Amino acid sequence: MSEVLVGWGGRTPSVSTVRVPRSEEDVARELSTGEAMIARGLGRSYGDAAQLSGGVVLANRGLSHIGPIVDGVVTVGAGVSLDELLAIALPQGWFVPVTPGTRQVTIGGAVAADVHGKNHHLDGSFANYVRSMRLITPEATLLVSPHEEPELFWATMGAMGLTGVVTSVELNLSRVETNQMIVDTDRFDDLASVMNEMRLRDVNYQYSVAWVDCMSAGKTMGRSILTRARHASANDVKHPRLDPPGPARLSIPVRAPSFVLNAWSVRVFNELWYRRTPRHEEGSIVPLGTFFHPLDGVRDWNLLYGRRGFVQYQFCVPEENADAISEVIELLARSKVASFLAVLKRFGPGNRAPLSFPLAGWTLALDLPVGSAKLPDLLDELDRIVITANGRVYLAKDSRLRPEYVSLMYPRLEEFLRVKSRVDPHGQLTSDLARRLQLVGG
Numbered sequence: 001m002s003e004v005l006v007g008w009g010g011r012t013p014s015v016s017t018v019r020v021p022r023s024e025e026d027v028a029r030e031l032s033t034g035e036a037m038i039a040r041g042l043g044r045s046y047g048d049a050a051q052l053s054g055g056v057v058l059a060n061r062g063l064s065h066i067g068p069i070v071d072g073v074v075t076v077g078a079g080v081s082l083d084e085l086l087a088i089a090l091p092q093g094w095f096v097p098v099t100p101g102t103r104q105v106t107i108g109g110a111v112a113a114d115v116h117g118k119n120h121h122l123d124g125s126f127a128n129y130v131r132s133m134r135l136i137t138p139e140a141t142l143l144v145s146p147h148e149e150p151e152l153f154w155a156t157m158g159a160m161g162l163t164g165v166v167t168s169v170e171l172n173l174s175r176v177e178t179n180q181m182i183v184d185t186d187r188f189d190d191l192a193s194v195m196n197e198m199r200l201r202d203v204n205y206q207y208s209v210a211w212v213d214c215m216s217a218g219k220t221m222g223r224s225i226l227t228r229a230r231h232a233s234a235n236d237v238k239h240p241r242l243d244p245p246g247p248a249r250l251s252i253p254v255r256a257p258s259f260v261l262n263a264w265s266v267r268v269f270n271e272l273w274y275r276r277t278p279r280h281e282e283g284s285i286v287p288l289g290t291f292f293h294p295l296d297g298v299r300d301w302n303l304l305y306g307r308r309g310f311v312q313y314q315f316c317v318p319e320e321n322a323d324a325i326s327e328v329i330e331l332l333a334r335s336k337v338a339s340f341l342a343v344l345k346r347f348g349p350g351n352r353a354p355l356s357f358p359l360a361g362w363t364l365a366l367d368l369p370v371g372s373a374k375l376p377d378l379l380d381e382l383d384r385i386v387i388t389a390n391g392r393v394y395l396a397k398d399s400r401l402r403p404e405y406v407s408l409m410y411p412r413l414e415e416f417l418r419v420k421s422r423v424d425p426h427g428q429l430t431s432d433l434a435r436r437l438q439l440v441g442g
């Protein structure tokens with residue numbers, strides 16, 4: 001069936017033929033047609049990674065098997081969402097060791113982006129918890145793991161679906177005693193203070209994230225709210241419970257008019273958010289879903305950005321070039337382009353995957369509504385700052401990077417392309433993102 005597909009940012013729609021394989025054999029049969037194709041999960045990547053103009057998109061949602069959890073290990077179909085997995089795992093006292101800011105991503109999407117959470121500084125990214133996975137390439141059906149076909153295993157992590165279609169994943173889960181978090185919150189008047197605090201004491205917390213007001217300039221540039229947390233043990237709460245997070249309570253029914261989010265309304269929102277937070281609060285008990293996935297409470301919140309959509313610009317830079325974070329925030333504050341509270345996190349060391357995004361240092365994610373005439377030049381300038389700082393942008397969020405920048409940001413790109421050529425010699429696996437960024441082997 002032909003469908004208009006678009007990423008979460010709503011910016012670059014295209015028409016693909018969507019098919020829904022229900023088994024490994026179905027996926028292999030699809031690939032044997034030789035047609036250009038790419039897999040798609042829940043479409044939570046922001047740009048054009050899960051669509052293919054004029055080609056075939058394999059919706060992974062038919063791969064929906066969840067096996068029993070044995071000693072914290074589960075085998076799960078690539079189309080299962082973290083929400084669905086948690087609905088089964090949490091009541092048994094198991095949690096996903098890495099979760100992005102939404103539960104509405106599939107296991108296939110989590111592998112393809114090698115997603116990270118608020119615990120990367122201690123625990124690393126999703127790939128670190130994958131024991132093995134079934135992968136269908138245009139030429140073979142394989143079991144890949146850090147020990148079997150390790151080169152292909154690592155090349156697949158963060159590769160945005162370009163080495164093959166993952167059909168199932170054997171995943172390590174982590175033990176929890178409750179569905180609650182113990183959260184400490186602190187407010188900081190400028191960027192330097194929040195970054196110093198994170199450098200000094202993030203190690204004491206499993207989870208840490210700062211919300212930065214990028215529209216505040218001068219002495220309060222980069223003022224922030226830092227929330228850090230750990231899982232509550234059964235002794236920490238009166239009535240320990242393990243029921244999973246519930247569905248969204250609110251939804252945005254239609255696309256808002258594009259003028260709703262402008263520099264003025266965003267500034268007001270940021271101001272209110274900042275002021276309603278206490279300067280220091282310790283030990284609040286918060287449901288797990290509220291801490292990890294606050295935006296999941298509002299279905300289709302992205303429609304608030306209107307018809308033109310928005311760009312999420314997420315980048316990371318190594319610790320030694322941390323100044324790039326303040327450079328970016330200063331530029332944003334000066335430009336007066338509307339930008340919601342940005343998300344700042346610390347990353348621990350990256351892993352062996354050539355296209356995995358995280359590297360030891362800092363990451364900042366900015367939500368920028370499309371509309372301001374200044375936005376394209378501003379984003380180009382951000383790219384230059386990131387490249388000069390030996391950093392990179394996150395492909396799962398990208399919809400506009402220039403192809404010549406990819407090898408500068410991902411110095412191991414050639415290594416990835418060699419593996420891709422080996423397993424997909426005719427470049428059958430491709431996407432709008434892959435075409436735009438020229439991610440083709442050969």
Ligand SMILES: Cc1cc2nc3c(=O)[nH]c(=O)nc-3n(C[C@H](O)[C@H](O)[C@H](O)COP(=O)(O)OP(=O)(O)OC[C@H]3O[C@@H](n4cnc5c(N)ncnc54)[C@H](O)[C@@H]3O)c2cc1C
Nearest residue numbers: 041042043044045100101106108109112115116160161166
């Ligand atoms: C509100 C929100 C918060 C987020 N927070 C974070 C965060 O904190 N950290 C983070 O890392 N990311 C975050 N993300 C991004 C998100 O985790 C990734 O983009 C993820 O890949 C989306 O998964 P999906 O199932 O929606 O996949 P899609 O967006 O549909 O696809 C993403 C990629 O996965 C590939 N893919 C899908 N299924 C398969 C498969 N079976 N085999 C091979 N490739 C496949 C697609 O080809 C595509 O390249 C966030 C996104 C949103 C909307």
